[in-house]
Amino acid sequence: MIRFLFISILITVVIGCKTNxxxxxxxxxxxxxxxxxxxxxxxxxxxxxxSISIGIYKDGKKYTKYYGEIDKGKGNKANDKSIFEIASVTKTFTAYLTAQAVLDGKLKLDDDIRKYIEGSYTNLEFNNRPIFIKDILTHTTGIERKQFSEILAKMFSIDVTNEERKEIKEYGTADFVDDLKKYQLEVTPGEKYNYSGFVAPEILALILEQVYQTTYNELLEEFILKEAQMSQTLMNVNLEDKKYVLNGYTTNNRLVEPMQMPLTGAGGGLKSTVPDLLKYIEFLLEKDNPVVKEMQKPLFFDEEEGDQYGYFWMLGDDNIMMHNGGTGGSVNWLILIPESNSGFTVSFNYNGDMANDLINYIASSIVDDIINYPxxxxxxxxxxxxxxxxxxxxxxxxxxxxxxxxxxxxxxxxxxxxxxxxxxxxxxxxxxxxxxxxxxxxxxxxxxxxxxxxxxxxxxxxxxxxxxxxxxxxxxxxxxxxxxxxxxxxxxxxxx
Known part of the structure; x- marks a missing residue:
């Protein structure tokens, strides 16, 4: 996960016209x-x-702009139809569904997750402290994603083979539950921030499916996608629309295959467009939305980094809500600024050596510009x-x-x-x-x-x-x- 901060950028290339x-x-x-x-x-x-894609929602108006070229030397600029992986920003959708479940009385933040998973799972506690629902939402479960499953650990490699891709694709709920039964906690849940990637959100997806007796995708459709009229946000891109998926690159202009996301995709599987994400931002900024107010509740403070977390969202001053995502070949931020009735998304189709610093810089700069508007x-x-x-x-x-x-x-x-x-x-x-x-x-x-x-x-x-x-x-x-x-x-x- 990319940490949100202000970076001093040292520019060495001169471009542009004379200032008049x-x-x-x-x-x-x-x-x-x-x-x-x-x-x-x-x-x-x-x-x-x-290539940079930016979408800003401000006071009921939406702005979309695209810069550069998707593939160097080809002059192919992104546009409103371009589809990109939003990766961990998917967690904000899962956060919304969880907040909805809390408000519906389906679960409680202090519930032991084992209450909703069939079996005993004595392994999912440490020092007599079980994993609570809120621990999943704040990345404090103690579950290490790299230690959870050898197969799933491969999905983060840009050098994954075709055979390994097949293994990841075929990894199902039964395999996930089996790995969950074998996993041994080594730290007390709820005490330390430790980003668990998509593993903990998948546990949450299982719980949501259990309490609502329907699939994660159906919950997405019912509570978010339909309500926000987001027709271009989905887990799997059909063959007809694959031509709109942006190529992603890493260091040395190396082309990276899209991330192979198994299971429900609750931790990072969604793909979307800039216009659709602006619909999402507008939906989340609707006044007096009790679900959003629930998501804004501070649940954990990371003393080492000084960051406050609600339902997956990082919480800043003045109710600012932030989340970022990244794959092998892309990075992005989605940020809500309720006090300014605004929000934005910014993404690169590049995730190499300088990607984190640069995406953090532009996100921080846009936040300042929106706050200082006009x-x-x-x-x-x-x-x-x-x-x-x-x-x-x-x-x-x-x-x-x-x-x-x-x-x-x-x-x-x-x-x-x-x-x-x-x-x-x-x-x-x-x-x-x-x-x-x-x-x-x-x-x-x-x-x-x-x-x-x-x-x-x-x-x-x-x-x-x-x-x-x-x-x-x-x-x-x-x-x-x-x-x-x-x-x-x-x-x-x-x-x-």
Whole structure:
């Protein structure tokens, strides 16, 4: 599972046209489309990423956009008919069905899962603590997916053979139950986050089928797909529609076969389109939906990572709900921002070395853009100005700031700070210093700008100026341990 976080992206490729400040001042661009276009443009600077699909729902309006090409050199762009594996985002559908079952009185979060599985299963407890329903929903069952089944462990390999694919495909409920009976817990359930992949959700699917006396697929259809009018979301793609399934790639542009998902697919088997996922987002954002409110209940806090979990969803500030997915050749995020009546999906048909960092970056950036709507992020226009007009970018910055202060957000110090660190990462120290000096002049009351400028001066071996800025940072924030450490380091260097 990909962890959701803000990543500082270091860009080294220059693309695009010269920034024209007059065009920026006169051209009125929809803030949502501005975010989609600029975030995609930035990510496509990385040669590993060739295709990006983005769908945003905001205040009743839906936006879908596709960038790049599915297969490098072929010019084949994705579109509204394109089908991709949503992988672990499938768990949010299973979460909805589970919340529905709780509200229907079919089960309880603190129920021992063995209550719903025929047999004794004395192996499914540790230290006299059984696995509860809520442990499945928060990935705290203690079940290790790689140790659960030799056959199922192969499905995550991009080098799976045809014979192994056949074994995975033929792996059925009886085999799953047999492996469940043999599995030995080695940790106490409910205490530690340990991502179990699709194994625990399959246990939950068995339970849901038991309490409703129908199949998992029928439950999906009844409670979600039919209600949300999602006609292009399914477990198995028919022959006629296989031409719409996106090819997936990993490192070195290696084509990856779609994941072979056995059993019900409750943990990662769904395929969908961007328009269908926007219908799903709209469905989940309906006001006063008791099932969604149930899913938002905090059930577990991961102290190591600082993450809060509800019904499979990671819960952020202001009721933000997040889930991601990935196969051998794709990654994606689905995020709900109820306070802004919005949500979005973003995906790459690539899951190689940099996929996690890049998908996390673009997801985090879009979240910020939606929260700040209708103001647009000035980062992109300032970044272009710095790179394309190195001698007069500050004049462009000043003009745009003065004349578009209502349209662009210049009040966030992280904007210039991020640009400064981006330049430092490219070893453009002089340029970084220029940006961070502007940051300090714009936000003289904040501690962090001085800390950042101190670091840039230090990297440029301008120790006296570095010391001055670290001292100022510490003066404004006496708890800045980094400043204390750097001040002592600089003093040692100056002594020698």
């Amino acid at each position: 400040p007059d065009a920026v001042l006169t051209e009125k661009i929809n803030p949502i489309e501005y975010s989609m276009d600029n975030n995609a443009k930035l990510i496509l600077e990385y040669p590993e990423i060739s 103001q647009k992020n000035a980062y992109f226009i300032v970044r272009d100005a710095i790179r394309e007009n190195p001698d007069n970018w500050k004049k462009i910055y000043k003009k745009i700031k003065e004349e578009t202060k209502e349209e662009y957000d210049f009040d966030d110090p992280n904007m210039l700070n991020s640009l400064g660190y981006e330049l430092m990462g490219q070893d453009k120290i002089e340029e970084a210093i220029e940006v961070l000096e502007l940051l300090v002049s714009e936000f003289p009351e904040l501690s962090n700008p001085y800390d950042s400028l101190g670091e840039a001066y230090f990297m440029n071996k301008q120790y006296d100026l570095s010391l001055v800025n670290y001292k100022k940072s510490l003066e404004l924030n006496p708890k800045n341990d980094n400043a204390v450490e750097m001040i002592e380091k600089i003093k040692t260097i100056k002594k020698n």
